Amino acid sequence: xxxxxxxxTSYFGAGCRREVVxxxxxxxxxxxxxxxxxxxxKFGVAKKVTGVLxxxxxxxxxxxDVKANPTIANVQNGLAAFRQANADVIIAIGGGSVMxxxxxxxxxxxxxxxADVRSLEGTADTKNKCFPIVAFAxxxxxxxxxxxxxxxxDEEAGRKLVCxxxxxxxxxxxxxAEMLMSMPKGLTAATGMDAxxxxxxxxxxxxxxxxxxxxxWNSIRFVAQNLEAAVKDGGDAAAREGxxxxxxxxGMAFSNVGLGIVHSMAHPxxxxxxxxxxxxNALLLPFVMEYNKxxxxxxxxxxxxxxxxxxxxxxxxEAADAAIEAVRKLSAAIGIPQRLRDIGIKEEQLKQLSxxxxxxxxxxxxxxxxxxxxxxxxxxxxx
Numbered sequence: 001x002x003x004x005x006x007x008x009t010s011y012f013g014a015g016c017r018r019e020v021v022x023x024x025x026x027x028x029x030x031x032x033x034x035x036x037x038x039x040x041x042k043f044g045v046a047k048k049v050t051g052v053l054x055x056x057x058x059x060x061x062x063x064x065d066v067k068a069n070p071t072i073a074n075v076q077n078g079l080a081a082f083r084q085a086n087a088d089v090i091i092a093i094g095g096g097s098v099m100x101x102x103x104x105x106x107x108x109x110x111x112x113x114x115a116d117v118r119s120l121e122g123t124a125d126t127k128n129k130c131f132p133i134v135a136f137a138x139x140x141x142x143x144x145x146x147x148x149x150x151x152x153x154d155e156e157a158g159r160k161l162v163c164x165x166x167x168x169x170x171x172x173x174x175x176x177a178e179m180l181m182s183m184p185k186g187l188t189a190a191t192g193m194d195a196x197x198x199x200x201x202x203x204x205x206x207x208x209x210x211x212x213x214x215x216x217w218n219s220i221r222f223v224a225q226n227l228e229a230a231v232k233d234g235g236d237a238a239a240r241e242g243x244x245x246x247x248x249x250x251g252m253a254f255s256n257v258g259l260g261i262v263h264s265m266a267h268p269x270x271x272x273x274x275x276x277x278x279x280x281n282a283l284l285l286p287f288v289m290e291y292n293k294x295x296x297x298x299x300x301x302x303x304x305x306x307x308x309x310x311x312x313x314x315x316x317x318e319a320a321d322a323a324i325e326a327v328r329k330l331s332a333a334i335g336i337p338q339r340l341r342d343i344g345i346k347e348e349q350l351k352q353l354s355x356x357x358x359x360x361x362x363x364x365x366x367x368x369x370x371x372x373x374x375x376x377x378x379x380x381x382x383x
Contacts, residue, residue, distance in 0.1 A: 002209040002211065002212075002256075003256060004211065004252070004256050005148055005166050005169060005255065005256060006146060006169075006252060007145070007146055007169060007170060007171065007172065007173045008171050008172065009023070009171065009172045009173070010145075010146065010172070010173040010174075010175070010248070011172070011173070011174045011175070011176070012175045012241070012244060012245065012248075013176070013177065013241070014176065014177040014178045014237070014241070015176065015178055016174055016175070016176045017048060017049055017052060017136060017174050017176040017178070017179065018052055019174075020049070020052060020053075020091075020134060020136075020172070020174065021052060021053075021056040021058065023134070023172055024058060024088075024089065024134075027088075027089075027132070028088070029088040029089040029132070030058065030059065030088055031058070031059040031060065031061075031085070031086065031087045031088050031089075032053065032058065032059070032060040032061075032087055032088070032089050032090070032091045032134075033060070033061055033063065033081070033082050033085045033087035033089070033090050033091070034046070034049075034050060034060045034061065034062045034063065034090075034091045034092075034093060035063050035064075035066065035078060035090060035091070035092045035093070035094070035098055035101055035102040035105070036062065036063075036064050036066070036092075036093040036094050036098055037064055037066040037067075037068075037094055037097065037098055038064050038065075038066075040064075040093060040094055040098075040138060041062070041064050043182065044182075045093070045138055045179060045182045046062070046064075046093045046094075048176075048178065048179050048182075049091065049093050049136050049179075050062070050093075053091075060087070060091070061081070061084075061085040061087065063077075063078050063081045063082070065077050065078065066078070066094070066097055066098050066101045067097065067153075068097055068274070068276060069097065069153045069160070069270045069271065069274055069277070070097045070098075070100055070101045070104075070151075070152055070153060071152065071153045071154075071155050072117045072118070072152060072153070072154055072155070072156075072161075073155070074101050074152075075101055075104040075105060075108070075117050075152060076117065078101055078102075078104075078105045079104075079105050079108055079109065079115075082105050082109060082131075083109075088132075089131075089132045089133070089134055090102050090105065090106050090131055090132065090133045090134070091133075091134045091135075091136065092133055092134070092135045092136065092145075092170070093136045093138065094136075094137075094138050094139075095137070095138055095139035095141065095142055095144070095187075095191065096139070096141070096142025096144040096151075096277065098138075099133075099135050099137075099142070099144035099145060099150070099170070100144060100150035100151055100152060101152075102133050102135070103130060103133065103144070103150040103163075103165075103168040103170075104117060104120065104150060104152055104163070105131070106130030106131040106132075106133050106168065107120065107124075107126055107130045107165060107167060107168050108120075109130070109131040110126075110128040110129065110130055110131050110167075111126040111127060111128050111130075111167075114126060117152055117154075117161070118154060118161060120152075120161065120163045120165070121161040121162065121163055122162070122163070122164065122361060123164050123165065124163065124165055126165055126167045128167065129167045130165075130167050130168050132171050133168075133170040133171060134170060134171065134172045134173075134174070135170040135172070135173050135174065136174045136176065136179065137173070137174065137175050137176075137179070137180070137244070137247075138179050138180065138182065138183065139180070139183055139187060139188075139191040139247075140175075140180060140183075140188075140191055140192060140195060140230075140240070140243035140244045140246065140247040141190070141191025141192060141193075141194035141195045141198075141247050141278050142191065142194060142247070142251075142277075142278075143195065143198065143247045143248055143250055143251020143252075143254075143255070144251070145170055145173035145174070145175070145248070145251070146169070146170075146173055146248055146251040146252055146255065147169070147251045147254070147255035148164055148165055148166045148167075148168055148169050148255050148256075149162070149163065149164050149168075149255060150163050150165075150168060151163065151267070151277075153270070153271050154271070158268075158271055158272045159267075159268065159271045159272075159356055160267040160268070160270060160271040160360075162267065162360060162361045162362065164361070173248075175241075175244040175245075175247075175248060177237055177240050177241045177244065180240045180241070180243070180244055181237060181240055183240075185231050185232075185335070186335065187278075188227075188230050188231050188240075188243075189227070189231045189278075189282075189334040189335055189336055190276055190277075190278030190279045190282060190336065191247070191278045192223060192227040192230060192231070192243055192246075192247075192278075192334070193227075193278055193279075193281060193282030193285065193330075193331060193334070193336060194247075194277060194278035194281050194282070195219065195223055195243065195246050195247040195250050196219075196220065196223045196227070196246075196250075196282075196285070196327070196330075197262050197263070197281040197282065197285050198216075198219070198247075198250040198251065198253075198254045198259065199216040199217075199219035199220045199223065199246070199249075199250040199253070199254075200216070200220060200262075200285065200289070200303060200327075201254065201258075201259040201260040201262055201263065201365070202215075202216045202250065202253040202254035202257050202258065202259060203216040203217060203220070203253075203299060203302075203303065204260070204292060204295075204296040204299050204300075204367045205257055205258045205259065205260055205365045205366070205367060206365070206367055207257040207258045207365060208253075208257050209257060211253075212253040212254075212256065212257045215249045215250065215252050215253040216249075216250060216253045216254075217302060217303075217306050218249060218306075219245075219246045219247075219249045219250035219253070220303060220306035220307065221306040221307075221308075222242050222243070222245055222246035222249075223243070223246045223330075224306060224307045224308050224326070224330070225242060225308070226238075226239040226240075226242030226243050226246065227239075227243060227246075227330065227334060228330070228333055228334060230242070230243045231334045231335075257365075258362070258364070258365030259362045259365050260288070260292070260362060260363075260365050260366035260367065261288055261291075261292075261357065261360075261362065261363055261366045261370060261375065261378075262281055262284050262285050262288045263281065263360070263362040264357040264358070264360035264361075264362040264363045264366070264375070265280075265284050265288065265353070265354075265357045265360075265375060265378065265379065266280035266281045266284055267356070267357070267360050267362070268352075268353045268356035268357055268360070269345070269353065271356070272349075272352070272353070272356070273343075273344065273345065273349075275343055275345075279336065279337065279343065280343075282331050282336040283331075283336060283337055283338065283339070283340065283343070283382065284378075284382055285327055285331070286324050286327050286328040286331070287378050287381050287382045288378060289323070289324045289327065290324055290381075291368065291370075291374070291378050292366065292367050292368050293320050293321075293324070294368065295367040295368035296367045297316050297317070297320050298316060300316075300319065300320035300323045300324070301314075301316055301319035301320060301323070303323040303326075303327075304319045304320070304322045304323035304326060307323060307326035307327065307330070308326070309322045309323065309326050339382065339383060340379065340382050340383045341383055345383065347380070347383060350376055350379040350380060350383065351376060353379055354372045354373075354375040354376035354379055355372050357372075357375050358370070358371065358372040358375055
């Protein structure tokens with residue numbers, strides 16, 4: 001059996017954010033609770049949406065207390081502000097961190113028995129759809145605007161709560177190239193590699209279906225064709241739009257078929273050491289691909305083709321190695337750190353990281369069965 005859960009409505013293209021006015025009015029939504037972060041407000045990115053609301057006379061209240069790896073406290077503070085706002089809709093303007101915070105707020109608002117944020121971990125049995133969320137992506141990577149997943153950091157425990165809930169999906173998603181153009185090079189690179197990780201992990205997971213394969217293979221192809229151009233010199237508009245599609249279609253797939261141990265291993269790096277999620281995924285991806293190669297050899301050849309490699313005349317093993325090398329070369333070309341030591345991780349920290357990674361919910365989706373000891377060896381190779 002296969003299941004696909006997607007947004008009701010999605011918009012793409014430069015300037016598409018202006019369609020939000022008609023969408024809100026059709027739903028008789030007159031006041032918004034806007035969730036963003038301080039940098040997006042400071043640099044005028046959130047204004048690209050709130051300015052549209054201002055012009056239309058739609059009231060809103062802004063909440064911007066969201067960290068890069070959002071915490072339980074961010075959710076609790078946001079929920080308190082939301083309850084004071086008396087809004088008809090939540091508007092999330094940001095990347096995965098902002099959208100994940102908005103999802104947690106929206107779920108608890110309609111399912112108050114889950115007020116303890118920790119109770120949302122895994123597949124919480126919420127009864128009601130979350131408070132309506134309209135999501136504006138400012139990055140092309142997490143695809144949180146189309147997924148049923150969100151991740152919140154438990155700072156006290158030093159771990160990430162991975163939450164999977166069909167009730168949390170936004171009702172409308174916007175990928176406006178004019179907003180994506182505001183991303184700095186480093187963030188464009190990291191989030192772009194996050195999208196590639198989503199696509200590759202969802203392509204080789206045992207839960208993959210013919211429909212998810214169609215989505216993920218094309219997402220890999222879009223990344224290969226667009227990411228370098230999106231990163232260079234402030235970014236090419238067409239390439240940024242290509243990356244928006246790459247991210248979105250990967251999200252359509254992985255949200256429904258799952259991920260693997262790249263994410264399992266990236267999550268504790270973010271939870272314990274506040275490493276940006278996209279950077280952690282990008283750095284670990286080729287090392288985990290090497291580990292998973294025996295379990296997905298033929299699909300690795302498909303990945304090589306999607307990455308633009310001519311595999312004619314290659315053996316299955318050679319084609320798989322070419323896929324890994326193509327991922328590694330793209331990552332290096334856009335300035336991603338190549339070793340864990342380059343981002344401040346030390347060998348004595350690896351054992352705890354491997355134990356955390358093994359119990360992460362994404363581990364079950366890996367194509368090769370693993371253990372804490374084997375994950376530790378991957379970390380050591382990446383060090």
